Amino acid sequence: MSELSVTLAGVELGSPLVAAAGAAGSGPELLEVVPRGTFGAITTKSITPECRDGHPPWRLIELPTGMLNAVGLANPGLDAFMTEVVPSLDPNGPVFIGSMAGHSIDDYVTVASAFDSVDSLPLVEANMSCPNTGTGRQFTDDPMAMREAVSAIKSQLKQTPLLVKVPLEMTPGYPIAMAAIEGGADALTMINTVPAMSIDVDTRRPRLSNGSGGLSGPAIHQLAVRMVAGVRACFDEGQCPSILGLGGVTRWSDAAELILAGASAVGLATALFADPRLAVRVGRGLERWVRRQGVSGVSELIGAVHDEPTIPG
Numbered sequence: 001m002s003e004l005s006v007t008l009a010g011v012e013l014g015s016p017l018v019a020a021a022g023a024a025g026s027g028p029e030l031l032e033v034v035p036r037g038t039f040g041a042i043t044t045k046s047i048t049p050e051c052r053d054g055h056p057p058w059r060l061i062e063l064p065t066g067m068l069n070a071v072g073l074a075n076p077g078l079d080a081f082m083t084e085v086v087p088s089l090d091p092n093g094p095v096f097i098g099s100m101a102g103h104s105i106d107d108y109v110t111v112a113s114a115f116d117s118v119d120s121l122p123l124v125e126a127n128m129s130c131p132n133t134g135t136g137r138q139f140t141d142d143p144m145a146m147r148e149a150v151s152a153i154k155s156q157l158k159q160t161p162l163l164v165k166v167p168l169e170m171t172p173g174y175p176i177a178m179a180a181i182e183g184g185a186d187a188l189t190m191i192n193t194v195p196a197m198s199i200d201v202d203t204r205r206p207r208l209s210n211g212s213g214g215l216s217g218p219a220i221h222q223l224a225v226r227m228v229a230g231v232r233a234c235f236d237e238g239q240c241p242s243i244l245g246l247g248g249v250t251r252w253s254d255a256a257e258l259i260l261a262g263a264s265a266v267g268l269a270t271a272l273f274a275d276p277r278l279a280v281r282v283g284r285g286l287e288r289w290v291r292r293q294g295v296s297g298v299s300e301l302i303g304a305v306h307d308e309p310t311i312p313g
């Protein structure tokens with residue numbers, strides 16, 4: 001095991017860095033531009049049973065502090081993904097995380113069952129919190145709906161650990177994240193993009209065709225750090241399920257913050273659009289940090305922030 005090895009939901013990753021859903025095309029394309037070993041895992045685009053074109057332009061806007069998107073879950077659909085992408089996933093490369101989405105619990109169940117039938121997706125992630133579709137919000141607004149949906153998805157998974165992607169929460173006790181755990185999530189992925197809006201002041205129209213979208217990048221980083229630390233603080237020592245933390249990581253120190261807050265692995269999305277190789281620099285910075293901290297591996301630093309009792313759980 002290298003000093004950057006970590007375990008996420010029981011699966012060993014050679015690096016804590018994860019290419020987040022939406023940042024890596026269907027998945028394997030990213031390996032053409034970054035050296036092997038950079039990412040411990042690559043998350044696929046969220047796959048729905050049917051092919052989706054997503055929302056019409058404009059659906060991506062660059063902002064001074066990140067990005068606003070309303071892509072609307074554009075993806076090739078489950079059949080095309082299983083026949084065209086899955087056979088190309090290299091079992092000797094990074095772990096591939098199969099991301100799933102849908103309009104209904106049945107949609108998630110269909111995708112979960114297909115993903116569970118293949119060995120090349122050792123982890124799956126249910127995107128239960130897309131701010132750009134009505135169905136994403138149905139689970140994030142209601143803990144009971146979240147618990148039921150996660151439990152239905154989990155029942156399809158005979159061999160694959162389940163990550164559930166939850167939204168930013170400000171409510172004490174993090175009811176949506178807790179409902180996902182009660183439903184059977186093996187790990188939490190947090191945070192998804194944050195609902196946001198931009199208006200063209202000349203036309204007086206929203207700049208995104210969908211009206212509003214999801215904010216990502218540096219603007220949401222500190223919100224993600226706080227939520228990861230807060231969720232972790234809700235659990236007794238050693239009881240918190242593993243967390244894939246993400247939101248606004250552009251530097252090694254952003255990744256280190258999420259790890260100290262309690263993330264076992266750290267995702268990158270927006271930053272990879274500008275420069276996929278930035279992940280190489282983040283990985284090197286983490287290696288140097290681990291040595292400076294005088295520990296034998298990054299896993300010793302997970303949740304190792306001091307003053308934890310002051311973090312609101």
Ligand SMILES: Cc1cc2nc3c(=O)[nH]c(=O)nc-3n(C[C@H](O)[C@H](O)[C@H](O)COP(=O)(O)O)c2cc1C
Pocket residue numbers: 020021022023045046060067069071073099127165191192193215216217218220246247248249267268269270271
């Ligand atoms: C253009 C774009 C597309 C995305 N598509 C997905 C997706 O298909 N599924 C998903 O779970 N998250 C998706 N996300 C959310 C990211 O995975 C991530 O949670 C969010 O962007 C925060 O991380 P970041 O600040 O590093 O971008 C997308 C984000 C962006 C910017």
